Each structure stands twice: as C-alpha cells, then as structure tokens.
Amino acid sequence: MNSADTKKWYYMLPIISIAILLGGWMLVAQGEGSMIPTPYATLMRFLDICVHPISKAVLPVHMWMSLKRVLIAFVFAIVLGIGLGVGLGWSTSFHAFADPVFEILRPIPPIAWIPLVILWCGIGELPKVVIVFIGSFVPIVLNTYSGIKEIDSLLINAGLVLGANRRQLLTEITLPATTPAILAGIRTALSSGWMCVVAAEMIAAKQGVGFLIVRGQESGDTALIVACMLVIGVVSLLLSTILSKLEGVLCPWQFSKTK
C-alpha cells in the first residue's frame, strides 16, 4: 500500500468499527420483547425527550442540571485541590501534618460517601455538588502534589542562582513547571466528577441525566436508558475536548505541537 492508501485506510477503520458496533447492536435488539432497544428506537426516544419534558424538564435541561452540579463542584475542587496539593508538596511541616489524614480518606471511593452526604445535606442540590467535589478534589490534590515533588531539581537550581527567593521559587518556577501535572489532574478529576454526578443523581434527584436513567429503569423504558447513556458519553467527550484546547492555551510549551 502506498502512503495515500494507508491514509485512507486509517480514515476507514473508525467508520468500520462504528459500523460493526451498530450492526451488532441491531442484531441483538432483534425480536419482540427484547430488553435492548434498537438504534432507531433509541434515536426516536432521544428526539422525543428533547421536546417532551420528563419530570417537568426536557433533556437539555436535565443535561444542564447535571453539568451545573459538576461545574460548581469543579470550581471548588480546583481551588481547594491545588491549594492543598501545593501545601503538601511545598511545605514539609504541612505535609507531615496533613498527609496522614489525606491518605486515610483518599482511598474511599467517592460514591461510598453518597448515603452519608445525603443524610447530612438532604436531597437538594448540595449533596450532589458535595459528592462531585469529593470525586474531583482527590485527583487534583494528588497530581498537584506529585507534580511539585517531581519537578526537575535543575530548574530549581537555575531559579536559585538567578536569585529567586522562596516565594518567587514557588510562583515563578515551581507553579509554572507544575502546570502540566495540575492539568492532568483536572482531566482525571473531570471524568471522575462526571461519573459521580450520574451516580448521585441515580440515588436521589428529581432532575439530571442520572435521574432520567433511573426513570427509564422504573418504567422499563430501555430506549430512554440507552439514549441517556449515549448522551452522557458524548458530553463527556466534549468536555474532554474543551479541556485539551484549554491545555494548549495554558501550556503551549507542553501541549501544542509547534514545529
């Protein structure tokens, strides 16, 4: 194969894999009373819930509710997570003080917090935001911390001989050098937070995509479930693409492919 053919082949492959997925899906969805909706039924259900409200809201509104919870929690997770990560990585005494507690709480899966958080905060907006916060806070702390720990000592030495004092060493050298690691943490945090919001909504919510999935389960509406699952996947892909663009803007020296 010449290189043009190879290129065409690479464009063909994803189309083929998606076609196989769709074909397989149609095949298993055959027959009366199948518990799997056909792709066509799923698409129709998707269009339907975009205009006909469920629980007083159309799909875009449910989507926005979920997204809003993630974004609010995310702002807190980023600010506090970077703060704690920098504290742990920068100050030996703070590390000695705070690390044991963090290490004990860290391995608890965020979803395990849901019952307790609902008991504490009721069933309003707050518990969902808190769950998402727990889920996205931890990866940001860990990445910030390890980013600071693994910084090239040569850059620190260069900063020192150029006359940086301790504060400048942090703001001018350490933080910029750690930005890629922090962004990687934010990326992990975003997928973890998105997972948490769906889980939290499945347990207690009146709106949101997680709620829609449970509603589908309760009414045996498999097309609704699958439509929501696909929407969740697509939104999460979109968020990750936006984040990649953001990385290129914030860290052109690391992420953008110049020359």
Add this chain to the structure above:
Amino acid sequence: MAVLKNKISLKNISKTFYLKDRTVEVLKDITFDVKENEFLVLLGPGQCGKTVMLNIMADLEKQTSGAIEFDGSRPTMGDLGVVFQKYALFPWKTVIGNVEMNQKLKGVDKETRRAKAREYINLVGLQGFESSLPKQLSGGMKQRVGIARAYASESDIMLMDEPFGALDAQTRYQMEDEIIKIWEKNKRTIVFVTNNVEEAVYLGDRILLLASRPSYIKKEYIVDLPRPRSQTDRAFLELRNEIVENTDLDI
C-alpha cells in the same frame, strides 16, 4: 604584566558526602585563585567532582571544610552567572522571558529588563528568536540562551558547567568559537568546567587539571597561545598531548 586581582580564592576546600552506607570524599584540599577577567578551565575526568566544586562556588552546596573568598563581599544568589550543562532553561518562558528572569526576580521594571535582555540576546546572536520557546530551538541555540541568561545577571563572574557537553561535535566547535567571541566582546571572569582536553586548550588562559576522586589539583597549565587558536597547531598539539598523558583515564 600587571598583577591581576584575585576574583575568587578557594582555600583548602574539601567536600565529603556522607551516605547511608559509606562516605564519599569528592574534593580534597583544593586551593586555587581565579584572576580577574581570566578564562580559567577546570579540566577533569567524568564524575571527578567538578560540578560539586562549581556548585560550592555558586553557593548551591556547602563545602565540608575550607574557605572560599571573593573580591569584595560574597555575591548573593542572583549575582553570579551560571551556565548549566543541560541548559536548565524554563520551558514555559520564551527566549526573552528566560534571559530577563534574573532582572525580573530582582524587581526591575519590564521595559528596562526587556531592553537589557535584548542586548544580551544580540550578544549571543539570537536576535529574531526573542519570542521562541526553548523547545523550538536546537541544542546550540538553547545554550546560547543559557549563556545570555547568565550574562544578563550582570555578574562579573561566570560559572560554566560543561556547557557544551550535550552538543554534537560540529555545534560544539561553533560554540567554542562563540564563547570566546562573547568573552572578548564582554570581558568577565569565567570558570569553565570540561572533561574535554581539546576544549580546555582551545579556550583557557589557564587550565587546572584535576585528579579523579577524591579530586585534587594535579597540575596547572598556562596556555600561552594567541587567539584564535588552531587545534592542529603544533604548540596546541604538544600541550594537548602533555595534558592527556597526565590525565587519569577513568572516565
């Protein structure tokens, strides 16, 4: 010839690292002076402690015993130019951002420090690359930035730790010519560390040959050859061979 002022004096400097299971004596009773505006080369085999010696001069490490004196008071951090072997450029800063770093840390206003940075970028021949990122530059160009950044600290003492060690042979020759040009245009006291005998003879006014660990000064050579030097010149080769014979071959 007028007696030249001593810029730096090292007196009986020793350095021992105390590791968990053993102690490593790296420097042993090192005594020498660096004269004003001279190009002094510290030549020694790999791992012989040259970098440690430079780090002690730059105050990045403390000697175990001995004293180091400077003409006047000890320069504080930021008042010594240091060029690192692996460039140590800040990858998130452009060329000019790297070169102006010292002045920025000192709180010099943007316009003044930019003007000064441009001056040194011109000195190393990188005009036109001010807003490039280090990753867009070749190895030789990166080290030009490193040199400009060290020069921009306006220190009269420059410490260079195998600055051309990571470059390919061709670029290395170019940079050797370049550093002499820069130094002749803008005289500073240079302490240049290398493990390359030809480089030492090509560049140095004076060469201190170091023995392998623990390192001590084995011999001093005054390189009394006119510049620009030729690496195929007879006197050059004689001196080179003499030094090679005296070098510890445990590289």
